[in-house]
Amino acid sequence: MGRFVVCDHPLIQHKVTFLRDKNTDTKQFRELVDELSTLMAYEVTRDIPLETVTVETPVSEAEGRVIAGRMLGLIPILRAGLGMVDGMLKLLPSAKVGHIGLYRDPETLKPVEYYFSLPSDVTERELIVLDPMLATGGSANAAIESLKQRNCRPTKLVCLIAAPEGVKAVQEAHPDIDIYVAALDKYLNDHGYIVPGLGDAGDRLYGTK
Numbered sequence: 001m002g003r004f005v006v007c008d009h010p011l012i013q014h015k016v017t018f019l020r021d022k023n024t025d026t027k028q029f030r031e032l033v034d035e036l037s038t039l040m041a042y043e044v045t046r047d048i049p050l051e052t053v054t055v056e057t058p059v060s061e062a063e064g065r066v067i068a069g070r071m072l073g074l075i076p077i078l079r080a081g082l083g084m085v086d087g088m089l090k091l092l093p094s095a096k097v098g099h100i101g102l103y104r105d106p107e108t109l110k111p112v113e114y115y116f117s118l119p120s121d122v123t124e125r126e127l128i129v130l131d132p133m134l135a136t137g138g139s140a141n142a143a144i145e146s147l148k149q150r151n152c153r154p155t156k157l158v159c160l161i162a163a164p165e166g167v168k169a170v171q172e173a174h175p176d177i178d179i180y181v182a183a184l185d186k187y188l189n190d191h192g193y194i195v196p197g198l199g200d201a202g203d204r205l206y207g208t209k
C-alpha cells in the first residue's frame with residue numbers, strides 16, 4: 001500500500017485554516033493555495049534520492065549531496081489543480097507540466113474528461129498529480145487511470161483537503177500511489193462536498209460560481 005501522509009506542519013495548518021474561511025477572497029485564496037503548494041512540495045520530495053559529489057570551497061574540498069538527476073512531471077487536474085502548479089514549481093523548477101481536464105458531473109458526481117495534454121518525454125518522468133480537493137476520489141482515480149493507460153508513471157497524488165471516502169477510493173483503485181494531503185476532513189455531504197472543507201475550490205480560485 002502506498003503512503004498516506006497528512007502534512008501537518010504548523011505553517012500548513014495555519015494557512016489551511018484561512019483557506020477554509022468563507023471570508024477569504026479570491027486573491028487571498030489563490031495566494032494561499034500557491035503558498036501551501038510550495039510547502040507541500042517540500043514534504044512530498046523528502047524521499048528524493050541523492051548522490052554524493054565533491055565541490056571546492058574556498059578552504060578545501062567538501063563532499064556534498066545533490067539530487068540524483070530525478071526527472072519529475074506535474075499533472076494538475078483542471079481547473080483547480082492549476083492553482084497548485086506555480087507553488088510546486090518554485091521548489092521543482094525543472095519539472096515539466098501536463099494537464100488533464102476533468103469536471104465532476106453535478107448529478108452523478110462522476111468525472112468527465114475534456115482535455116489531455118502531456119509533455120513529450122512524459123514516460124521518462126515520475127508524475128505527481130495535483131488537485132486541491134479529494135472528495136469521492138473519482139477525479140483523482142480517473143486522472144491516474146488515464147496516465148497509466150498511456151504508459152506513464154504516476155507515483156504521487158497531492159491534495160490540500162481530503163475526505164476519508166476519497167482517500168479510501170484511491171487506495172483501493174491505486175494501491176501503488178502515495179497520497180499527501182494538508183488536511184483530512186470528516187465526511188462528504190449528500191452533494192459530494194467535503195465537510196467542513198472549503199466549498200468549491202475551482203470557484204474560489206477563479207471567482208466563478
Ligand code: PRP
Binds near residue numbers: 077102109132139
Ligand atoms: C473538483 C476538484 C476535484 C474534484 C474532486 O473539481 O477540483 O477535481 O472536484 O471531487 P471528486 O474527488 O469527487 O472527483 P470540479 O469537478 O468542481 O471541477 P473544477 O476544478 O473545474 O471546478
Ligand code: URA
Binds near residue numbers: 135201
Ligand atoms: N470539489 C470541491 O471543489 N469541493 C468539494 O468539497 C468537493 C469537490
